[in-house]
Amino acid sequence: MRKPPAYQIARKALTVWRVYGMIQTIVLLLIGLVMAVLTKMFDWSPWLHIIWFGLPILSAIFSVYLFPKLRWERWRYEVREQEIEVQHGLFVVKRTLIPMVRVQHVDISQGPILKRYDLANISISTAATIHEIPALITDEADELRQRISLLARVAEEDV
Structure with missing residues (x-):
């Protein structure tokens, strides 16, 4: 098998992709807040609060920390x-x-x-x-x- 390509993209890409991940997480958090208010207003199951606030937490872990690092390491x-x-x-x-x-x-x-x-x-x-x-x-x-x-x-x- 051929050697992998020689050049890697700029390390600053990590920061940029993390900023994109933070923006995505903030949007999910805002949607979660709206859904939490609706859950309270319409007396839906309290378990839904876990979903509304769990998604932004998972998004932060994956799209701010894990995925940018993996993407940067593999881009050549x-x-x-x-x-x-x-x-x-x-x-x-x-x-x-x-x-x-x-x-x-x-x-x-x-x-x-x-x-x-x-x-x-x-x-x-x-x-x-x-x-x-x-x-x-x-x-x-x-x-x-x-x-x-x-x-x-x-x-x-x-x-």
């Missing part, structure tokens, strides 16, 4: 002359090879949280799908976008 990528290899997954690790001749265009995206941490996502479009390399340092993402674009052009000329 490597850009070669003929292909781009991407490895990702939480429990099932998926490795994808993207031939350079299939690359149509490369985009960089950056939302407000990524921008705060000076990170950007790269989207690599082929005819069939869009592949993403998340949470790269913005300067590195820019250089990588240029490199992929250049290699894709060269691969297209060789065909």
Whole structure:
């Protein structure tokens, strides 16, 4: 079996994914509070309170602590002359090879949280799908976008 891709995404991705997890947990907590009030108003089973407050607690444990760490440890990528290899997954690790001749265009995206941490996502479009390399340092993402674009052009000329 081939070696895993050489490069890992920025360590700041952990912080960004944890912020996303906290936002998700806060939303679940607010929904839980509304449901707890409804449970009290309509005299539903008191066991429902465990569900309304248990879900945000589980969300905090998994989406703030456990899942970002697992995602970050497994995310790898490597850009070669003929292909781009991407490895990702939480429990099932998926490795994808993207031939350079299939690359149509490369985009960089950056939302407000990524921008705060000076990170950007790269989207690599082929005819069939869009592949993403998340949470790269913005300067590195820019250089990588240029490199992929250049290699894709060269691969297209060789065909």
